[in-house]
Amino acid sequence: MTSEPAFKSEFLRLMQTRGYVHQITHPAELDAACLAGPIVAYIGFDATASSLHVGHMIQIMMLKRLQQAGHKPVVLMGGGTTKVGDPTDKDSQRPLLTDAQIQENIDSIQAVFRRFLVFGDGPSDAVMVNNAEWLDRFGYVQFLRDYGVHFTINRMLSFDSVKNRLDREQPMTFLEFNYMLMQSVDFLELERRYGCVLQMGGSDQWGNIVNGVELIRRVDAKPAFGLTTPLLSTASGQKMGKSVGGAVWLNADMRSPYDYWQFWRNTEDADVGRFMRLFTDLPLEEIARLEGLEGAQINEAKKVLANAATTLLHGEAAAQAAEAAAVAAFEQGQLSTDLPSFEIPRADLDAGVVLAALAVDAGLATSRGEARRLAQGGGLRVNDKAETDANRTLDASDLVDGVVKLSAGKKKIVLVRPV
RNA sequence: GGGGGAAUGUCCCGAGUGGCAAAGGGGGCGGACUGUAAAUCCGCUGGCGUACGCCUUCGUAGGUUCGAGUCCUACUUCCCCCA
Numbered sequence: 241m242t243s244e245p246a247f248k249s250e251f252l253r254l255m256q257t258r259g260y261v262h263q264i265t266h267p268a269e270l271d272a273a274c275l276a277g278p279i280v281a282y283i284g285f286d287a288t289a290s291s292l293h294v295g296h297m298i299q300i301m302m303l304k305r306l307q308q309a310g311h312k313p314v315v316l317m318g319g320g321t322t323k324v325g326d327p328t329d330k331d332s333q334r335p336l337l338t339d340a341q342i343q344e345n346i347d348s349i350q351a352v353f354r355r356f357l358v359f360g361d362g363p364s365d366a367v368m369v370n371n372a373e374w375l376d377r378f379g380y381v382q383f384l385r386d387y388g389v390h391f392t393i394n395r396m397l398s399f400d401s402v403k404n405r406l407d408r409e410q411p412m413t414f415l416e417f418n419y420m421l422m423q424s425v426d427f428l429e430l431e432r433r434y435g436c437v438l439q440m441g442g443s444d445q446w447g448n449i450v451n452g453v454e455l456i457r458r459v460d461a462k463p464a465f466g467l468t469t470p471l472l473s474t475a476s477g478q479k480m481g482k483s484v485g486g487a488v489w490l491n492a493d494m495r496s497p498y499d500y501w502q503f504w505r506n507t508e509d510a511d512v513g514r515f516m517r518l519f520t521d522l523p524l525e526e527i528a529r530l531e532g533l534e535g536a537q538i539n540e541a542k543k544v545l546a547n548a549a550t551t552l553l554h555g556e557a558a559a560q561a562a563e564a565a566a567v568a569a570f571e572q573g574q575l576s577t578d579l580p581s582f583e584i585p586r587a588d589l590d591a592g593v594v595l596a597a598l599a600v601d602a603g604l605a606t607s608r609g610e611a612r613r614l615a616q617g618g619g620l621r622v623n624d625k626a627e628t629d630a631n632r633t634l635d636a637s638d639l640v641d642g643v644v645k646l647s648a649g650k651k652k653i654v655l656v657r658p659v
Numbered sequence: 660g661g662g663g664g665a666a667u668g669u670c671c672c673g674a675g676u677g678g679c680a681a682a683g684g685g686g687g688c689g690g691a692c693u694g695u696a697a698a699u700c701c702g703c704u705g706g707c708g709u710a711c712g713c714c715u716u717c718g719u720a721g722g723u724u725c726g727a728g729u730c731c732u733a734c735u736u737c738c739c740c741c742a
Contacts, residue, residue, distance in 0.1 A: 502695080509694095509696050509697065510696085510697075537694090539696080571695095607706065608708090609706065610704085613689085613703055614689065616689095616702090617703060618702090619688080631709060648689080649690090650695065
């Protein structure tokens, strides 16, 4: 924990007051460096899925803050490191992705950054790099000679990412064991290419980051710093990032803007202020006022949070549409065309569809059995009426204003639309 | 190299006498209460079938048995002791 409140540089002050800072390697030195002129900093993202999720938002926002303070952000795509797989926080090894899958993921992830950062060649313009550029080129022996000498097994074994795996009696392969070196080499490479002096990341990355800092200081005798964010959990102690229906992806084709808006709207009372500081550009005074709202009024603050966060990612129009749909659905009990929808061939509907099967197809349940159980528990609704028999057949007579409103629980709603 | 122990519902932890779809937690999902919050209480939590039911699950592969998570053999990984 860093307790020194008196940062002089705009960047660190911003980071501190908005709640991004957990640990910093050399706080005073870094502060001085930020004050002296624009610095270059990076955060790495692995390409394990075709989209990033809300759990990555804090990192993306940090890069944005960095740019806001006049510094240069580097987005590092882990094309090379993903081939090895970061063992941090994992119980066992994940299946290895193919080069083609990784490249596909990278292509699909990239777009999100353009919404948050300005890319270009200027001094504070963001740059995107793929560490496959250098990691892929190393020969094994060369890699060992150049970098292996700077790492001791004794030290590596002491890092949490390794220790956890050993403590849990789970195997850790030599491949994964090397991840740490590769991440350190990334930092060094970025230092050489761009003069990058700072690596940021989640608190679980501390070990990996510190290694890179030490490598640079040792090999190139240059200053290097690390900064980590607190582990984000909700006020009631849950890991942040999941919501009704699984991971909250950032790509619109994987999670609709409406769902994204809902995710923020469902924030716990106690988290509203913290999340507004971290995930929106709202001024601090405004946030202080909003988070001070009492009782049910804090719901207004949640809407502000949802609007601001959704606007950053999906744009203002999408945010407004999401809000309108939510207000209509939750506050007025009406339908809105902006609610998520599912299309079904008209002929199928005319022939009759089993409710359980439809619920599965529409994504409200993962199996018919689950849909049936959901119905028995009173959680499945057709046009707002609880339907306990999931075996009943729906047909055209169930259409209301041209759609069937299907809901699982109070928050998952899908409009079934015949086409 | 020798000896002893461990791996369980593929989210996690964890009980399990040869008859087990397998105790109990946590988590997740639903319901009630509220404010689309938290806390609390209740229900559900392998797949398929309307259903007596069928199928797939206890590290991997074989075997004994009417029947195996439970017994035997080999293998894999991990832990402990001796060398």
